[in-house]
Amino acid sequence: MRTFALGAVIVMVFVALFGAGTAAAQDDMCYQKGGTFDAEQQRCVINTGIIIDIKYPLEAVQYPFVEQTVDEFLNGIRAEYVNSFANMDTTVWSPGPWGLNIDYEVFQFSPDVLSIKFNIGDYTGGAHGNLFFRTYTFDLTQERVLTLTDLFQPGADVLGTIAPIVQQSLATQLGDMADTQWIQDGTSTLDDYASFAVTPDAQVFYFPPYQVAAYAVGPQTVSIPLADLSGVLGPMFGAVQG
Template sequence: MPSLPKGCFALGVALLLSACGSQAPGNAQTPASAPAPAAAPSLAATTQPPAAASATTPATSPDGQLTDSGSGDKYRYAIHYPPLPPAQAPLGAALRALGDRARRDFLAQAGPAAQHPTSAAYPWELTLDFKVVAQTPDLVSVVGQGGAFTGGAHGNPILLTVLYDARAGRTLALDDLFADPAAARRVLADAARADLLGRLEGPQDQRLGSDRKWIEEGTAPTAENYQAFALLADGGKARGLRLLFPAYQVASYADGVQHVDVPAAGFAALLKPAYRDAFATP
């Protein structure tokens, strides 16, 4: 795939944090209407948060949603977590670990930001909202989306996904679902590539801001390209997978996150026996 711009990084086995910097990858074309922004600092810094930070204690709303928020003179952040039953405490801990990492990395950059002459008018800001998007007795799918404004012409989009095995009490990477992960990724890649290439057709104002090479590289069947995904489910069983492609992976920043839905029938034969009953198949 095209190299991600400076400031982008990925996390973990069952999740992806795409905090993309503000310049497109080598073969990406910044839309003519969008001037090339200045490069944004990476969120992956490891320095300590500034001493002046005044973080609030995470608060729980009446519906159980947990919010971690805080601010300094020239920055603010808010991270929202969904209400979860006690039995899903390991999932809650995994989400908090992700949110804490994003907050620490953001605050590590907030000290230098306070010295920037435009910071007072345009404060740095981190927002992140985790939501349960699908749930069955076997699996729970969570997507976290938001952004971090760290200077430049636009914010940096953030995308995280977590799939949780409710029976085993652990998070799962895409490969964990399949007996032959490489074969499964090839099947999913074929479906994603065909769908996205079709979006290059049609009226000019409706076409995806991309090209064949960009899509082929961004959908190549590597584990890196398929870190972000969600479950599709309507009831007791999952009916498929939603493959998520963050900004710049298969298209321009302006096109945002792209998704491709793959029905379970397309990959059911490749599932591990432990997960075959979790998906509805013909």
């Protein structure tokens, strides 16, 4: 009886491992063809196409120049994405349909200043999708998009002011996952701070995956209280806090 039982266990384990190995091989082969293996149907299913899901900030419609800026951005990124799909290499399929998903957040610093942050997720094949940001801070009175330096006094050392604060904050919030060189490389120029918004009490910076840490860590956000920057902010922002 013991011999029979042992033999049965060995056979069962062998079958399970063999089955798992076969399934893994099928998944891999199907993935290489741009599909997913349907175990129930025992078929490699290639499901391709494009899915676009865009949330539109209706707050923009109140201000024609804001609406125009938002429309140009959303129409442009949508057209670029569709064009990329139409011209993709059809010999290399992605496992599943392409996808573009855009959501947003709106921040009203004051009646004259409005920030819109777009969260953009896209998938064009591979192990995972991508995430990045596009932000706009509008001067509603002058009808213009503000750059980061526009928020500060003329001649202020913007990078020298915000970089140490951001780098220290990132190191703290990332903890054991922090890589000093990675953080330094992703925060060393003004271009690295292109994604920002102004809330009623803070200047907020957004960093997509890979900019300051590994993809697995996810996107990072750093908020600097406006009160901490009051000595270098321009009149539009410093006066409100002062």
